[in-house]
Amino acid sequence: MAAEKTLKLEKNSLHQDNLLRIENLTKIYDGSVKAVDDVSLTVAKGEIFGLLGSSGCGKSTLLRMLAGFEVPTNGKIFLAGEDITNLPPYQRPINMMFQSYALFPHLSVWDNIAFGLRRDGMAKEKIMERVESLLKLVQLGKFAKRKPHQLSGGQQQRVALARSLAKQPKLLLLDEPLGALDKKLRESTQLELVNIIEEVGVTCVLVTHDQEEAMTISSRIAVMSEGSFLQVGTPDEIYETPNSRLIADFIGNVNIFEGVVDEDLPDHVTVKCPECTHYVGHGITGSSGMSVGVAVRPEKILLSKTKPKGKYNWCEGEVTDIAYFGAHTTYHLKLMTGMILKVQQQNRTRNLEGGFTWGDRAFAQWDDLAMIVLTH
Amino acid sequence: MTNTFGRSWMIAVYLFLYIPIITLVVFSFNGSPLVTVWSEFTLKWYGKLAQDREIIAGVILSLKLAFLSGMLSVLFGTFTAFALVRYRFRGHTLLSSMANMPLVMPDVLVGLSLLLMLVSLQRWLGYPERGLLTILLGHAFLGTAYAAVVVVSRLREMDSKLEEAAMDLGCKPFQVFTLVTFPLIVPALVSAFLLTFTLSFDDVVLSAFLSGPGSTTLPLVIFSRARLGLSPSINAVAAVTIAVVSIAVIVSSIYQSRAEKQRMREIAQAYNDGNQ
Numbered sequence A: 001m002a003a004e005k006t007l008k009l010e011k012n013s014l015h016q017d018n019l020l021r022i023e024n025l026t027k028i029y030d031g032s033v034k035a036v037d038d039v040s041l042t043v044a045k046g047e048i049f050g051l052l053g054s055s056g057c058g059k060s061t062l063l064r065m066l067a068g069f070e071v072p073t074n075g076k077i078f079l080a081g082e083d084i085t086n087l088p089p090y091q092r093p094i095n096m097m098f099q100s101y102a103l104f105p106h107l108s109v110w111d112n113i114a115f116g117l118r119r120d121g122m123a124k125e126k127i128m129e130r131v132e133s134l135l136k137l138v139q140l141g142k143f144a145k146r147k148p149h150q151l152s153g154g155q156q157q158r159v160a161l162a163r164s165l166a167k168q169p170k171l172l173l174l175d176e177p178l179g180a181l182d183k184k185l186r187e188s189t190q191l192e193l194v195n196i197i198e199e200v201g202v203t204c205v206l207v208t209h210d211q212e213e214a215m216t217i218s219s220r221i222a223v224m225s226e227g228s229f230l231q232v233g234t235p236d237e238i239y240e241t242p243n244s245r246l247i248a249d250f251i252g253n254v255n256i257f258e259g260v261v262d263e264d265l266p267d268h269v270t271v272k273c274p275e276c277t278h279y280v281g282h283g284i285t286g287s288s289g290m291s292v293g294v295a296v297r298p299e300k301i302l303l304s305k306t307k308p309k310g311k312y313n314w315c316e317g318e319v320t321d322i323a324y325f326g327a328h329t330t331y332h333l334k335l336m337t338g339m340i341l342k343v344q345q346q347n348r349t350r351n352l353e354g355g356f357t358w359g360d361r362a363f364a365q366w367d368d369l370a371m372i373v374l375t376h
Numbered sequence B: 001m002t003n004t005f006g007r008s009w010m011i012a013v014y015l016f017l018y019i020p021i022i023t024l025v026v027f028s029f030n031g032s033p034l035v036t037v038w039s040e041f042t043l044k045w046y047g048k049l050a051q052d053r054e055i056i057a058g059v060i061l062s063l064k065l066a067f068l069s070g071m072l073s074v075l076f077g078t079f080t081a082f083a084l085v086r087y088r089f090r091g092h093t094l095l096s097s098m099a100n101m102p103l104v105m106p107d108v109l110v111g112l113s114l115l116l117m118l119v120s121l122q123r124w125l126g127y128p129e130r131g132l133l134t135i136l137l138g139h140a141f142l143g144t145a146y147a148a149v150v151v152v153s154r155l156r157e158m159d160s161k162l163e164e165a166a167m168d169l170g171c172k173p174f175q176v177f178t179l180v181t182f183p184l185i186v187p188a189l190v191s192a193f194l195l196t197f198t199l200s201f202d203d204v205v206l207s208a209f210l211s212g213p214g215s216t217t218l219p220l221v222i223f224s225r226a227r228l229g230l231s232p233s234i235n236a237v238a239a240v241t242i243a244v245v246s247i248a249v250i251v252s253s254i255y256q257s258r259a260e261k262q263r264m265r266e267i268a269q270a271y272n273d274g275n276q
């Protein structure tokens, strides 16, 4: 009885926390191009939800349906429990920050930010107050009178952010918010963006094709491919337990061994590959004789000059490439089968004594919990 | 070597373009009634012009026509451009190339076909008489095509995301136009107006087909006088026409270069501020 009650309570609160709910959303262009294919999703209040995927996978289309610029071919969109599928963009309590910012070139920074507030017929003093506080928030106070073309890329980005926050939307959509900035600026802006969003406390759906950006900014990520979601989860879930080769490969660096399940026991499995035999310290959903991929991330591999003990989870090769990154070094190890194994080692000492040079023979080994067995 | 060649080539082209016009203007100040022999400087032909009822009526009519047809062309041209750029529909490609048709069709054909249409209209409806209205229709017809080309290219280069952003921030479609699209295409509308204005002001062919008694535009007056024999007074009229057209062109280029300079100044200012 009590258990039932708490369950019910949980369900209720869950329902309330769901700000955005998408049901079976589909968009077909010109009768044949399936840009978004039967996508369902819920986003909780206060969440920063990342949509990650390669170019052309339908991220922007999904976002544009949320904003109201595209009419879904099928499916429904609910915001705070209300069906907004057929509302025009100007009636949705949603604002968007555009990829190229889309700042109005004929208006000053101040007027750009005030634009949405004026459409709502807000009182003059109120607008004043709100714009001033937004300018302060994005630290652009002294640029208020400038036109967008008189600003640097980073400043324009902040104006766009301020403008999209001005109306205090229930949901903020960001299409590649940092896409137009150069690498160095991106990193600092990323933190700034998260700080501002968290300060305002707005729920966000963010589109990016940069996986690092998605991992740092988002609380949850959906990885998209060809219009549908491959996996939805927190950044570490997606990184540590990808559910397919595609995701393992897409998120971060990975070595994938192709092999066949040999022993299949509840507490461990062994996978025979041409390069070596893997001993995986947990059970998998599969059966012996099944062909699988075993993924090992480069940073989970240890390189040594002495032959490891035991017969599992190690292989031997020749160092063919070394890339020094300061904090770590990436080695390419050519195995007997011709497979190139990527290995990443922390540079623990200053003089790289005991390190490897080109042509060295080396042994790579890894822990029996370091692997991911991919059945798809 | 190539540099001198290039320069002399350029000079030759400009001379070729401008010598006839300069000669024409110079000889409008010639005291002798013979068009080819210079005697002394005089303004008497201009004085005569001022008393020439036909010419004054022609100038007034032409200015009126040019203004009205410029306005109409910009209006219709903008509608056309919007339809072509913003909406996708069946037969879009065909229609968009058809909109450019009047630009490449010989004026004579356009004039002739319009005349035929108007004549049969008049036979059925008893309206319109050939006159100001019919010429205006013809000029606006041609001008719309020109204006549409100018506005289409401006709309194409304008980021449609701007209109979406406006809608996103709460603008209804009409507000999107008045608050964002219109201010951004104003320069194109001004150039389109000046272009269609001059197009109408110096048109002979369409006017010849479509004019009626009492609606002789300035170029028609010049044309008919010239056929009676050259006289310095025609030079004077032509000089006046050139002046009007040049003013339109100069105004438009000053307008554009001012806008450009303003932009450069602002950018420079921003740059200086940034370096402080």
Ligand SMILES: Nc1ncnc2c1ncn2[C@@H]1O[C@H](COP(=O)(O)OP(=O)(O)OP(=O)(O)O)[C@@H](O)[C@H]1O
Pocket: A029, A030, A033, A034, A035, A053, A054, A055, A056, A057, A058, A059, A060, A061, A062, A209
């Ligand atoms: N207006 C349209 N008409 C027809 N097809 C379209 C239209 N817009 C997008 N598409 C197609 O839909 C698919 C998804 O496009 P979308 O713009 O959503 O991709 P994306 O994930 O945002 O890619 P990118 O990272 O390059 O921005 C693509 O195959 C694209 O060609």
Ligand SMILES: [Mg+2]
Pocket: A059, A060, A061
């Ligand atoms: Mg996109």
